[in-house]
Amino acid sequence: MKNKLLLLATSACVLTALVPPSVVFGASQWSYRQSGTTQIARGGTAVPVSEILPKLKGKTQVPIFIPTSIPVSQKMYYPTTAQANSYAISIEYTADCGGTTACSFGSIQGQKGGEFTTKLEGVTKTLKNVKLAGGVKGVYHNGCGAYCTATLQWKTQGFMYTVAIKNGRESDLILIGNSAIKAGKR
Numbered sequence: 001m002k003n004k005l006l007l008l009a010t011s012a013c014v015l016t017a018l019v020p021p022s023v024v025f026g027a028s029q030w031s032y033r034q035s036g037t038t039q040i041a042r043g044g045t046a047v048p049v050s051e052i053l054p055k056l057k058g059k060t061q062v063p064i065f066i067p068t069s070i071p072v073s074q075k076m077y078y079p080t081t082a083q084a085n086s087y088a089i090s091i092e093y094t095a096d097c098g099g100t101t102a103c104s105f106g107s108i109q110g111q112k113g114g115e116f117t118t119k120l121e122g123v124t125k126t127l128k129n130v131k132l133a134g135g136v137k138g139v140y141h142n143g144c145g146a147y148c149t150a151t152l153q154w155k156t157q158g159f160m161y162t163v164a165i166k167n168g169r170e171s172d173l174i175l176i177g178n179s180a181i182k183a184g185k186r
Contacts, residue, residue: 044069044175045076052089053186055080060087062110062159064186067179071172076105086111101147106165108180114160116153117141126150130170133178140170152177 049066056064059082070076070091077092089108090099097103116139119127126142130152138154150168154161154177163176 044071045073047076048078049183049186052078052080056082056087056089057186060084060110062087062112063156065110065156065161065180066108066183066186067163067176068183069179070105070176072105085113101166104166106163106168108176109162109164111160111162113158114153114155116155116160117151126170130174132174133181136181138174138177140173142168142170154181 046069047067049068052066053064061084064087066089074093077090077095077097079090079092079097081088087110090097091105091107092099092103093105094103117127120143123143123145124141125144125148126140128140130138130140132138132154136154136156138152140150140152142148142150148167149164150170150173151162151164152170152173153163161177161180163173163180165173165176
């Protein structure tokens with residue numbers, strides 16, 4: 001039994017290291033419809049904003065941006081932490097993940113101040129400026145070590161926001177970032 005569990009865990013790690021989670025869980029094919037010049041995604045999992053927000057409000061001075069959906073087709077779990085100058089929302093596949101690589105999808109963070117990611121020698125695969133909803137300037141970064149982590153960062157009124165996805169794609173991060181920006185401060 002232990003060998004079967006070890007094999008299953010190892011397979012999951014290898015699979016998530018090679019394939020974006022949205023592909024593994026069947027959400028890689030997003031359908032879009034054009035509404036003027038805005039692409040509107042259909043699909044994905046709704047983020048339980050009403051459950052997350054009370055865990056952050058009053059515990060941080062950082063304006064809270066939470067997307068309305070993420071590009072996966074299964075229930076996710078959202079443990080949170082908050083301090084006066086920052087907050088973090090983990091996005092996990094299991095309730096008891098605790099940030100472990102095998103069961104972590106990514107995170108959403110906000111902090112006072114901060115600088116955009118710059119090229120990291122030997123780690124950075126992609127680093128580029130992107131334009132987000134409302135003309136907000138963002139920076140997309142994809143870096144690889146033991147596994148790849150894609151991040152999208154943007155600044156608003158002196159606060160830095162970061163969305164990170166393990167083995168993520170630029171298009172998925174932009175969907176999440178735009179969803180948070182369009183939803184506005186919570």
